[in-house]
Amino acid sequence: MPASNIRLRAVLGASLLAISAALPAMAFAADTTTDVEELVVTARKRDEALIDVPFSVNAMSETKMRASGAVNLEDISRNIAGFTVQNLGPGQSQVAIRGISAGQLARDQPGVKEQVGVYLDESVVSLSLFTPDLDLFDLSRIEVLRGPQGTLFGSGSLSGTVRYITNQPQLGELSGSAEGTGSFVTHGGRGADLKGAINIPIGDQVALRVVAYGSQFPGFIDAVQPDGSINEDVNDGTRTGFRIAAKIQATDNLTITPRYLQQNVSVNGFNRVDRFNILGNPYTTTRPKVSLGNLNQYTQLEEKFSDKFKLADLTVALDLGGMTLTSISSYTDRDVLVVRDATALTGSITGGSIGLGANVYTLDAPLYDTTGVKLFTQEVRLASNNAEKLDWVVGAFYSDMDRDYAQYLDVAGFSKLTGIPTKGARAPTDALYYSTVPYTLKQSAVFGEATLHVNDRLDVTAGLRLARYEEKRKLTFDGIFADVTIDYPGNVKADDSAPRVIVAYKATDNLTINGQISKGFRLGGVNDPLNKPLCNAADLATFTPLAKPSFENEQVWNYEAGMKAKIPGGSFTAAAFVSDIENLQATVDAGSCSSRIIVNVPKARSMGLEAEFNKQLTENFDVSLSASWNNSELRSSVRDSSGAVLQSLRDGNRLPTVPKFQGAAAVGYVRPMENGLTAFSNLSVQYVGDRFTQISDQESNPRTVSLFNIGAPSVSSLNFQLKLPAYTQVNFRVGVRSEDWEAAFFVNNLTDEKAELAVDRERGLRARYGYLVSQPRTVGVTVRQSF
Template sequence: MKMGATNRSTYISQLLVGTAAILIANPALAQDAATDDVQADEGNVIIVTATKRDTTIQDVPFSINAQTQEDIQRSGAVTLEDLSRNVAGLTIQNLGPGQSQVSVRGISAGQVVRDQPGVKEQVGVYLDESVISLSLFTPDIDLFDLNRVETLRGPQGTLFGSGSVGGTIRYITNQPTLGVTEGQVEANVNVIDGGNVGGHLKGAVNVPLGDTAAIRAVGYYTRYSGFIDAQGPGGGQNVNDGERYGGRIALTFEPSDTFSITPRIIYQKITANGFNRQETYNLFANRFTATRPAVQLGEREQFLLLPEAFEDETFIADLTIKVGLGAHELTSVSSYINRDILVSRDASALTGSVSVDLGFPAAAVVLPSNLRDTTDLSTFTQELRFASDYDGPFQWLIGGFYSDVQRDYRQRLPTPGYDAFTDATLGAGTSAAVANGFPVNSPFNSDLPFDIEQLAVFGEVSYELTDKLTFTAGGRYYDFEEVRIITTGGLFANGDSGVVDTTASDGFTPRFLLSYKASDDVTINAQAAQGFRLGGVNDPLNTPLCNAQDLALFGGFQDYSDEKLWNYELGVKTQGAGFTFNAAAFYNDISNLQVTLDAGSCSSRIVFNVPEAYAAGIEAELGFSPSPGLSFNVSGSYIQSEFNSTLPGVLATATGIRDGNRLPSVPEFQLSANGSYEWELGEATTAFVTGSFQHVGSRFTQPSDQENNPRTFVHGLPFGGAPATAATTIDLELPDYQLVNFSAGVELENGLSLTAYVNNLFDENPLLSFDRERGGRARLGFNIGQPRTFGVTARQTF
């Protein structure tokens, strides 16, 4: 950790402690209330800003879901993954703390992993007006004191730019409110069945500063329970526990109805002591060894020679200025993001598998080896919008966007004692000859600085052709350039020295919408929109590790082009007394889909373009309240997403790119249902019970998992007395799973509420993604979900 980051961490920690102290010492300073950003009347109308204007969710002319603050609290959701199960068409692939992949409507390119820094995101993620998405490493924002989470389905390139090819997720926070003193404190304790104890303490306060300003401060601390046990010298019980703490402070200055300025600072740090990986095979712990103790790893178990860790420290500063100019409004959004990320993995099995291939002695194979991936990111973005602000049939918006991303990505593989074995086996001086200026006893090293600059101009106009029919058209022109420099060294690397690769791209993406108001309660929408995702350059294969077959198969993929998508959609939105029903049918025609593949023994991953693919389906969400206090919500999606292209010869089998094969990581069918009932226990006390059911269909982690499945992985490593023919057979189709959650509680008139809950009632062990290293020669396993969890939450609003 750099000294500056440490000092900042200490300062912010002190600031959060001070905020918590204010909340505890001054309980009268808080009260839970809606902000100007979203309002709910007695008809439960939700106002969203998906079109960068205040609009009711039923009037947005495309498919959108909004989970409100009450939805989040009642469901007990603490992560976007929790929320996703209640949102039709939204899928989260859990790859560990702060490392989840998001896909919408089946638009997925396969499992992106920590050492693919050049891959761009397919779903844009925003915190209010600031873009925070960064492929796999999008910040895992705490959901406390959020006003809502919006899921905008379908490409949103016109207003939200690159990376919104499948859709956009927007975290909308509660904003400072003038003239109101309010807030809340929340405490939780939970225990995982077979794991340890976790919990959180969170607080928010809104304080007016005279008649024209207000400040809102939020602080939170969460202790994550662990549930993975690890055998081996680096193991222990519940090794994947961790913590998250942070907060945000926003100040709004509004001297008049036509001018407001809101600066904000956000800080968050996540640490985890391990990963949610359940291993099936490990080079050092398997049932084949004879000269080492044979080990059969069980459910929720792994093997470690070294402890693992994850750290993600995020600092965001943004500034939003709104100026009313008569019948127009000018909005400026400036944001700066600094992030320091460390992924520290036990790579002993990976390094050891290479050592076996190179003929190193057993003493070298069992050396502890630590792969450390670090990312230092600095991002500056500026958006300027000018829009109409009047009543009338013609509305318009025009804007410009600029971003500059500086990202330094580094890998080191410290393996004490390795150089001596290298020189003894391959010849004196070998380790020094391949080091390329990197440290000793580190057989793989890489430095990958990226500089990505992007400029865009966008606009959208709408016109009410009649009282019932509205036409909207928009477009975005973008121009970007990415410069990447790669330097590698060590026995496993190619020894690249300052190789510069430049990728440049520009283009225009349009969107057209028709909205027909059939009646006061029924609206029919149609849309045709294009989305895009920027291309890039693959990292060179680790050729010293590749066998001849893998080198021949994957050695020819260098760069990859922009991904484009046309979305065609027809939807209906209805509402009536006590119910809402929204549904949409869609077809996505994808060209140059960027697919991520595992390059087997090379311990590398590549991205390349598939000429044609598609995703088509239907999604529906129904909410109804048949009687006072009783409500039900049902949402579901059926998505068929497949390749329309077949690669020639053996490439089709090796990659899974075959006409009719499914796109990876997306279930065909997803269903969520929940119901709640509340009743008066007394004049000032309300009781409630809530139950939910979620079904997630079967998936594949990578396209190639559909070929020759169930797959037999021949480990081919005669280590520890294991035969060279040792093999493990695994069904790579991730099975469907069902989760049942239940909660009950009371709400008192004084703002105090108590909720007891159990999540994953039947202790399902969902397999979320398949984890492999060196094509199964080092390690095989699955990333898994959280076991049954019991908890109690107390919340006090003031």
């Protein structure tokens, strides 16, 4: 454990002073009898009221998601303190909690593990960059568990855990709901959703719940083509899926819940706005000029993203009286395809670096990224039931993942036009880059956690997870752009632990103060080799010694103090934390090599404050507020062989993708009408502060980039802004409902804010520079019927 007692005492002391200052008001609240709805969560793998969980947790119900205008995980993150999602395109979001982030991952970094674990109920579904874009219909809630959750959830929950909690089958109840939505996007196309759920009792001991949904995503990006024509709304797409779950009450003590889920996402392009493209820009003097910006990009071919996701799981719970034995088995089969237009990247090499003619550097160059995953997990745990003195859980976990990753850059006609042979040991003709990286990852762990109720006021919790990991890879890289490597083995083994201790003190009936020390970790991995044929001499000398075969486990020690208070008509929660990070896995862009490597930064730190407030102001009005302040930065530097700081990995620089401040406010209004209906409305405002996509973006910003001599540009260099500006999004919803139906009109992104979510670049900005952007103003109507 890091020697940080002085710092810890200072942070906890400051937090406790703030809490103490609030005690008189809380004591007043204790004397006021007000019914407060208590949402039940399973953050500690047992049912308990949200207000009673002794660490920082947010739970958002499906009703609240609809009211706030949330349609995906990114929308939800803007309403929750300390929770951020970096949009990298459909189904390719990166999740961060409490400012712990190492920067944007690229599609060709399959060995980098996630920092936040994502679960569907009890089944893990997170997969590094490819966090599933799950539909939010028929959910009970989404739980966001802040801080390391490795004790109960393992590697990948280094900074927290996100859990989609579905509605479960209900015995003896016939019920259901259907929902339809139509919308249109300013500057874009039309969207539609049709969703339904039904709960069917089958006798007294069996119930079936079936959910089905289909969505048409509206496009809003226009693609300029080489002939000057425009392909409109190229980032439209569809999502279809269904979920079938059964509850079998085999005996009074034995419950069996099998489930099958399938979802297909298909999108025809990406939410990317190009500001500069080497093949289409206003600076060329010998090629047609192209004006970019607004909601335009430049492409030569159609891009695509598809994600076929299947999950089967089985939960068995046996009540043994004073304890419950639970088994969760899951199997995931997933196939992801990303087709990118890499013509700008390839042209910057063939035309810019090599100097071949326009008939070569304008050849279509689709880059195919394929990911296939088969994952089996098994967890068995034994937990106490309603113990008076000691609540406890012990268990074991095992997972076995086979993942096949491949890239294929197909530049048809290249060899014929240039006479350059391209067929390699594995690469076919005209495949200028070809790779296959199959690997297996096996994990095994034992864990346990117990809470001692010392007295009516004081609880002490202690837990520990011991884990072992082994990853085996076989690296094959071929083609004239690659450093040819055939069936080269890469192995990583690691053992790690995740302890935590929590102390919770109930100062009054309505106020609890808690403190926690916990550890999280994520597994290291294997670096891909540099694309040495593409490197210039300077980059080759700089990055060759840094491209180590493997990188180390990343670890976090977290220290926090918090409070949870019931107030008249609502609740108030707050927490302060310090997270010391060891061996941060930072991505380094190897410039002209068109490669990325992971280097470990020895020390980093994230510290901050987060608070959430909910209150029923009157019988008509309610308000929700959330805010977080975060200061996350490197605490050491990484230098290259010359002694120079490597790509802004400098002590004191900010960690990327997360803002220093974000906040949200929502005001709800309901009013019963004389005809038995109820009118309602909700206005939410979400603010996200400025951020950087990568650590390296904060130095030399704006960055001056020398242009390749393609199209005889009228300027020799351009300045590119790399700081992502702050943005505010406003959502509004108004409607009417009865006991069994609802109709609502909504406007999401009311002010038509064009938020820049991440910098998109190719070959160190010299091939392409632009942004991934948010969806413009969206207006629509939703109708919902329940029975």
